[in-house]
Amino acid sequence: MMRTRHYEFWPKRLPLSLIVPETSLCDNLAVSARRYPDKIAIHYYGGSVSYRRFQDEVEKLAGFLQIKLGVAPKDRILLFMQNSPQFMIAYYAILRASAVVVPMSPMHVTADLEFYINDCQATVAVVGQELYERIAPLQKSTHLQHVIIAAYCDYSSPDFDLEIPPEVGAARLTFGNTKAIYWNEAISGALEPGPSTVSQPDMALLPYTSGTTGIPKGCVHTHGTVNANTVGSAAWTSMTANTTSLTTLPLFHVTGMQHSMNAPIFAGGTMVLLTRWNRELAAALIERFGCTHWVNIATMVVDFLANPNLSKYNVKSLAFVGGGGAPLPEAVGEKLFQLLGVRYAEGYGLSETVSQTHFNPPDRPKLQCLGIPSFDVDARIVAPGTLEELGCGVAGEVVVNGPQVMKEYWNRPDETKKAFITIGGKQFFRTGDIAKYDEDGYFFMVDRIKRMINAAGFKVWPTEVESIMFKHPAIQQACVIGVMDPKRGETVKAYVILHEEERGKVTEQEIIEWTKDKMSSYKYPRSVQFVESLPVSASGKVLWRKLQEQERARAQEG
Known part of the structure; x- marks a missing residue:
């Protein structure tokens, strides 16, 4: 049955339906x-x-x-x-x-x-x-x-x-x-x-x-x-x-x-x-x-x-x-x-x-x-x-x-x-996207099905981790990926761009410690790497898959 809870918050000036x-x-x-x-x-x-x-x-x-x-x-x-x-x-x-x-x-x-x-x-x-x-x-x-x-x-x-x-x-x-x-x-x-x-x-x-x-x-x-x-x-x-x-x-x-x-x-x-x-x-x-x-x-x-x-x-x-x-x-x-x-x-x-x-x-x-x-x-x-x-x-x-x-x-x-x-x-x-809706009928992204990280049997959705990390005042951008781990199978790594004025004032380990208090123990990033930029597509989306491929290539070389 079609969900209509969100109609309560529909812009008053607009009809619910448009003729194409x-x-x-x-x-x-x-x-x-x-x-x-x-x-x-x-x-x-x-x-x-x-x-x-x-x-x-x-x-x-x-x-x-x-x-x-x-x-x-x-x-x-x-x-x-x-x-x-x-x-x-x-x-x-x-x-x-x-x-x-x-x-x-x-x-x-x-x-x-x-x-x-x-x-x-x-x-x-x-x-x-x-x-x-x-x-x-x-x-x-x-x-x-x-x-x-x-x-x-x-x-x-x-x-x-x-x-x-x-x-x-x-x-x-x-x-x-x-x-x-x-x-x-x-x-x-x-x-x-x-x-x-x-x-x-x-x-x-x-x-x-x-x-x-x-x-x-x-x-x-x-x-x-x-x-x-x-x-x-x-x-x-x-x-x-x-x-x-x-x-x-x-x-x-x-x-x-x-x-x-x-x-x-x-x-x-x-x-x-x-x-x-x-x-x-x-x-x-x-x-x-x-x-x-x-x-x-x-x-x-x-x-x-x-x-x-x-x-x-x-x-x-x-x-x-x-x-x-x-x-x-x-x-x-x-x-x-x-x-x-x-x-x-x-x-x-x-x-x-x-x-x-x-x-x-x-x-x-x-x-x-x-x-x-x-x-x-x-x-x-x-x-x-x-x-x-x-x-x-x-x-x-x-x-x-x-x-x-x-x-x-x-x-x-x-x-x-x-x-x-x-x-x-x-x-x-x-x-192919994982999301959920709240009591008002608003939808929230969890992640792409293909992007899920399986950390010691627990499902970790990178977008959810990123959304929490964005709340740190020093973080301008974050991209979370899954990396190989001998004990957990996969574990969580975050690439982070800091605000210019925060660079040199906060460490990667401090970011990790901050995330421990903000999310479940299986979700927080075990590794944080500061970077100057992230790879992006022509439309401006962060190419998380490229970072993941680079990590896996490094793991195979090692």
Whole structure:
């Protein structure tokens, strides 16, 4: 039976259910361009793009894709670039051409790209010029036939008075490859695309899972599943044409894509776009453009608030700050509240659900909490083995039913079958995440099923240990992993980044002693290692698996 306890804390201004548009994603941009043609859609390092220009260039690129490159409905097209106006224009042009966007991390190397191209049989890619050399060899050995190359400097301004990343400041390059197609060439032809042939049920997006639990899998999303969260995000965070979003999360990742691009475009808002995270620049641009919304990852907030120059900027225009990826330390959340009068609102979602299935109510958020189920989402907790439904306060696997859930894994029917279960006649997606809900119906992460540490027969969930460690005033970040132990089988180790002002004042052993009083004897870390940084993905998530692999390699060498 669907849990409704959380409805008591539902934002009073919002309905419990939202109707998903029957139109396509590219209709969202077309409508905003008709409504606000001269309004700035994108601010980009001194350059700007109006909604009229945005829509015009989408039409031209879509026409080029169809007429010159032979792109047909449902064709998959790789989008391989960093945050830029061209990413947004290409994204909507691909949809306008009735094709499918396949977003790629800029961190991928040639071998990664070869897998993705072969898996989805992409024949066209749109890439940033700094990434072109990684994909160029694949035009000879894969399905890939055409590559459109974009230079970010085309949309920035040389007169910009603040810091510009090297990729944005780099002049436009030319390459010896005769197959190379340049962005300006693609949009200068002013070719008109045919009528849009897509609507809600048609495939729009194929994001790939990270592959941390095996081979990466493509998640088949339709215009309907993506729009469900696009419209949901805009409603939940009170986005209008007057809001200005600071767009710092990578747009290839579903969280940045939905909350910092698709939702603002649906609302007709303005986006202040950064290609690379820079805390000083972020503060300056919030002040300059009066940014109202900022969806991020917790590590960005930690870094932003650690800026010793922050007091020089007026950032009080921010009315909504939220995100996910990792728990926000309580002390950081309190510091944010003291600065802005705004509580940090965390959320939860996956590539398979194209971002959020859970949101914290902005008026009543809880820290280090996934939030409550979003619009029309039925979320349950089940025992991973028996799939028996569990009650309040009991940890188990999160399963979700909702309008944003993917249709299937691309060409992987067996994996799709394993990913879904039926409860009471409804189909639920198995997230692989362990969580529990409290008496208010708020969900709290425990950990990934695959991440559990088995210490002398006891289950230890690293995320739970990390959440407790974040309460230590000296700790800025912590990542907990399992390491081999001759007596316990596995034991707990914590990698810790200290706040700058605390370095040299506290020892690793003191951290261990502090944790002994805060958690059960089998949970506390037996080893703590101070580090300057942690490995992170392009979306900002800490790569715990990489640390674990390094530890196991060292153990084998020893």
